[in-house]
Amino acid sequence: MTINLQKHSPQSQTLQPDRTSHPAPDVAIFLRELHGGGAEKVLLNLARGFIDRGLSVDLVLARASGHYLSQVPPEIRIVDLQAKWVPLSLPKLVRYLRQVQPERLLAALHYPCEIALWAKRLAGVSTRIVVTEHNHLSIESKRIPQLSVRLTPLAARLFYPWADEIVAVSQGVAEDLSRITRLKRDRIQVIYNPIILPELFTLAQEPVEHPWFRSGEPPVVLAVGRLHPQKDFPTLIRAFAQVRQVRPARLAILGDGPERERLIELIESLGLSNDVALLGFTQNPYAYMAKAAMLALSSEWEGLPTVLVEAMALGTPIISTNCKSGPAEILAQGRYGELTPVGDSDAIAAAILKTLAAPKRIIDPEWLNQFTWATCTQQYADILGVSQPKMK
Structure with a gap:
């Protein structure tokens, strides 16, 4: 041995x-x-x-x-x-x-x-x-x-x-x-x-080559996570389909995992192939976060979702399911982002539309310090x- x-x-x-x-x-x-x-x-x-x-x-x-x-x-x-x-x-x-x-x-x-x-x-x-x-x-x-x-x-x-x-x-x-x-x-x-490392802010300034993140393009809703049932991306995609009926927008999902083919089938069945992209894993999701209109988390359960803290540190607006556990703690019970019920595509769609129309929230630096x-x-x-x- x-x-x-x-x-x-x-x-x-x-x-x-x-x-x-x-x-x-x-x-x-x-x-x-x-x-x-x-x-x-x-x-x-x-x-x-x-x-x-x-x-x-x-x-x-x-x-x-x-x-x-x-x-x-x-x-x-x-x-x-x-x-x-x-x-x-x-x-x-x-x-x-x-x-x-x-x-x-x-x-x-x-x-x-x-x-x-x-x-x-x-x-x-x-x-x-x-x-x-x-x-x-x-x-x-x-x-x-x-x-x-x-x-x-x-x-x-x-x-x-x-x-x-x-x-x-x-x-x-x-x-x-x-x-x-x-x-x-x-x-x-x-x-x-x-979670909040010094280089996070430097990495966030790097360019993103994907054309959706260029100036003048429709707002991008970003999700980051493994393509796994825990993350409940089907509910997020269905919610985005409702958003798309109301206004121009795009949904980009960073991550790999076993649900990829299932999600592609859902995207195609909803006619969203031109507006939803599965971009795979990236070493630097922060550049995407900094340029996205918001970060969305649709998980059924979590421990302490890292991406919410990263987005909050970068000043990116957030919507998240109020799953057990972590999102409510991170977002100060909704003070720093929208919380929605788990598995509710209607509520997620409403939160996305509300966040797209609202000004960014100011995060207390002392709150961020604990992360x-x-x-x-x-x-x-x-x-x-x-x-x-x-x-x-």
């Missing part, structure tokens, strides 16, 4: 038992892979925050693949467990913990959180394990038919009590997790995601028990 460590070198290194050549990092972060999801982006942002504070970081991946892999800074050591299936990463993670013995490991998503907890027990090490919950589990487990997803509430109830610390990304997620696990609410800490890179990185450093070097 081998474990590969990489620092953006074409030559992978094999992890050997000699810890003098591979010293323990200040923080290890364990994920499945680095595909284009919000949670993966958040953990990468957090890793960058630790590096910026002068800490060493191991990014331990069940499989080193995904859109964000190219964005990993060279200072971060990538540990590729090369597991074809996430549960198969357990014995290699056990070996990593025994050999490297990091003082602390942060895990996110299912089942990396449960695997990390089991790995600590099997490895017999003192590594401090912090698990983070990014989704509203009780809804997710009912809406997605996969057995592995159906079992996540049970897995959390059985194994999350083993964690040294438990973090939820929103108050709604924390309350839901408390009910599922039967843990006291004060056992779960809430830390918002480190900044510096604030959230500090809160994670505190809960991980990392010393607090000064920011560079």
Whole structure:
């Protein structure tokens, strides 16, 4: 069994038992892979925050693949467990913990959180394990038919009590997790995601080549997210069909996923092929956000939707379903954006039309501060028990 460590070198290194050549990092972060999801982006942002504070970081991946892999800074050591299936990463993670013995490991998503907890027990090490919950589990487990997803509430109830610390990304997620696990609410800490990075504003100024975003074109409603049933893009597309009957506009959706063909069929059946575009995944959605007339989120459930914070920081008007959980917290119960019922295309259409006709809302900088890179990185450093070097 081998474990590969990489620092953006074409030559992978094999992890050997000699810890003098591979010293323990200040923080290890364990994920499945680095595909284009919000949670993966958040953990990468957090890793960058630790590096910026002068800490060493191991990014331990069940499989080193995904859109964000190219964005990993060279200072971060990538540990590729090369597991074809996430549960198969357990014995290699056990070996990593025994050999490297990091003082602390942060895990996110299912089942990396449960695997990390089991790995600590099997490895017999003192590594401090912090698990983070990014989704509203009780809804997710009912809406997605996969057995592995159906079992996540049970897995959390059985194994999350083993964690040294438990973090939820929103108050709604924390309350839901408390009910599922039967843990006291004060056992779960809430830390918002480190979303607002300094370069967000620079990236937002980059040009967008798509002709819809040129000056003088009809307003563009932008949606960003994986093409997955959770995001409920069919309801958004049906709502946009109503908007299109009232005034010229366009809908652009950034993201890839299993629902692509189904969404194309819906777009064609509604006669919207000239006004709705599925633009695929992009490394820089901020340039699109800054030039869009608004950002729309139609999700059936969330944890803390990253795109709402990004759009809010850029001053882009927002409409969102009032799903569990996160949108109401981010938008201050509707103060900073329109909230609509889940699955209601009529309400979404009305909110789009209202937002297109309304002036932009002014966001309190203090409100945005709770989602900044510096604030959230500090809160994670505190809960991980990392010393607090000064920011560079």
